[in-house]
Amino acid sequence: MSSSLVFTDSSTSTASQPSLFIPQTTHKSGGEACAKVIDGKMVAKQIRDEIAAEVLKMKEAVGVVPGLAVILVGDRKDSATYVRNKKKACESVGINSFEVRLPEDSTEQEVIKFISEFNNDPSVHGILVQLPLPSHMDEQNVLNAVDIVKDVDGFHPLNIGRLAMRGRDPLFVPCTPKGCIELLHRYAVEIKGKRAVVIGRSNIVGMPAALLLQREDATVSIVHSRTKNPEEIVKHADIIISAVGQPNMVRGSWLKPGAVVIDVGINPVEDAKSPRGYKLVGDVCYEEACKVASAVTPVPGGVGPMTIAMLLSNTLSSAKRIHNFQ
Numbered sequence: 001m002s003s004s005l006v007f008t009d010s011s012t013s014t015a016s017q018p019s020l021f022i023p024q025t026t027h028k029s030g031g032e033a034c035a036k037v038i039d040g041k042m043v044a045k046q047i048r049d050e051i052a053a054e055v056l057k058m059k060e061a062v063g064v065v066p067g068l069a070v071i072l073v074g075d076r077k078d079s080a081t082y083v084r085n086k087k088k089a090c091e092s093v094g095i096n097s098f099e100v101r102l103p104e105d106s107t108e109q110e111v112i113k114f115i116s117e118f119n120n121d122p123s124v125h126g127i128l129v130q131l132p133l134p135s136h137m138d139e140q141n142v143l144n145a146v147d148i149v150k151d152v153d154g155f156h157p158l159n160i161g162r163l164a165m166r167g168r169d170p171l172f173v174p175c176t177p178k179g180c181i182e183l184l185h186r187y188a189v190e191i192k193g194k195r196a197v198v199i200g201r202s203n204i205v206g207m208p209a210a211l212l213l214q215r216e217d218a219t220v221s222i223v224h225s226r227t228k229n230p231e232e233i234v235k236h237a238d239i240i241i242s243a244v245g246q247p248n249m250v251r252g253s254w255l256k257p258g259a260v261v262i263d264v265g266i267n268p269v270e271d272a273k274s275p276r277g278y279k280l281v282g283d284v285c286y287e288e289a290c291k292v293a294s295a296v297t298p299v300p301g302g303v304g305p306m307t308i309a310m311l312l313s314n315t316l317s318s319a320k321r322i323h324n325f326q
């Protein structure tokens with residue numbers, strides 16, 4: 001299919017953004033009703049292409065190259081992989097990346113010292129502290145140290161607070177929830193007036209996803225680990241965003257026919273056939289969901305690549321704001 005996908009920097013209110021992309025891919029499941037695949041990998045690639053063009057335009061016009069600083073503390077393998085992927089993504093669009101790796105036993109003050117340096121460095125427009133931090137550190141103290149104008153993760157309490165308030169706008173929206181909403185927009189999924197259920201209430205995904213859906217005029221319920229009979233609540237949802245971390249927890253039988261499912265979960269499960277010895281699955285049982293839902297994001301290839309694309313987008317808009325470009 002030939003489709004043109006126009007990238008517009010969507011902050012918090014993109015409801016009026018025209019939807020230019022109607023997907024054609026469907027999940028094949030032996031003649032049964034099958035959902036559209038919401039192809040995050042493809043959309044993320046198109047967004048990166050748009051960002052690359054804007055980065056070049058800015059460089060030529062005002063000689064500024066956006067810069068992203070990433071701080072990684074400790075030696076978690078998954079975190080190291082994510083940081084490497086973020087660096088590669090920056091390179092692919094012409095954004096400068098700066099990386100600091102600190103040992104697991106670093107102190108909170110040492111991490112904050114690097115954050116302060118990046119806060120004062122004019123070539124850095126975005127600062128990301130990879131989570132989770134080692135358990136001896138107070139995450140709030142560390143995240144509070146990031147200058148709000150460079151908080152491209154959108155985790156500073158002031159940004160989250162503004163996200164929660166009517167009539168206020170944060171400088172940055174957290175990347176994963178922003179990527180989920182962007183997928184809904186680009187696949188022409190109407191949010192206004194719909195019933196949405198977010199499964200999970202973490203500060204980095206579930207809670208901001210619920211706030212964003214509410215800002216888009218959905219009626220939002222939040223399901224968490226203490227929710228009784230979650231399937232009864234999920235059953236009413238036109239839109240489900242799941243960010244739990246439990247492989248295949250959400251079954252096809254939980255879903256309302258025609259629902260749209262955004263699966264944020266990235267869960268490793270043993271897989272002898274994979275060279276890594278494991279594969280990644282979502283929170284939602286994909287095969288079952290495809291038979292009931294109207295559209296589903298796959299894992300991998302769904303929300304994950306969108307998270308990184310939104311990080312690049314936030315870094316570009318930060319550089320534009322700081323340099324008063326456009």
Ligand SMILES: NC(=O)C1=CN([C@@H]2O[C@H](COP(=O)(O)OP(=O)(O)OC[C@H]3O[C@@H](n4cnc5c(N)ncnc54)[C@H](OP(=O)(O)O)[C@@H]3O)[C@@H](O)[C@H]2O)C=CC1
Nearest residue numbers: 176200201202205224225243244245264265266303304307
């Ligand atoms: N695709 C992407 O870009 C990203 C993917 N992820 C993935 O998303 C998932 C969630 O991440 P994150 O939000 O950081 O995780 P957290 O562990 O911080 O939060 C999980 C949330 O799910 C809730 N929960 C746990 N078990 C259940 C259950 N059985 N029923 C209902 N709710 C439950 C918890 O409830 P309670 O609050 O009561 O404890 C909590 O609110 C993970 O798989 C993670 O790898 C995360 C970030 C980005």
Ligand SMILES: Nc1nc(=O)c2c([nH]1)NC[C@@H]1CN(c3ccc(C(=O)N[C@@H](CCC(=O)O)C(=O)O)cc3)C=[N+]21
Nearest residue numbers: 128129130131132153175266300301302304305307308
């Ligand atoms: N400060 C901070 N910001 C984050 O945004 C942040 C974080 N800390 N800590 C960890 C989580 C997790 N996260 C992911 C990003 C991309 C993929 C991603 O691209 N996944 C690929 C698969 C990758 C693979 O194959 O390993 C996919 O879903 O297709 C996944 C997960 C960001 N997080």
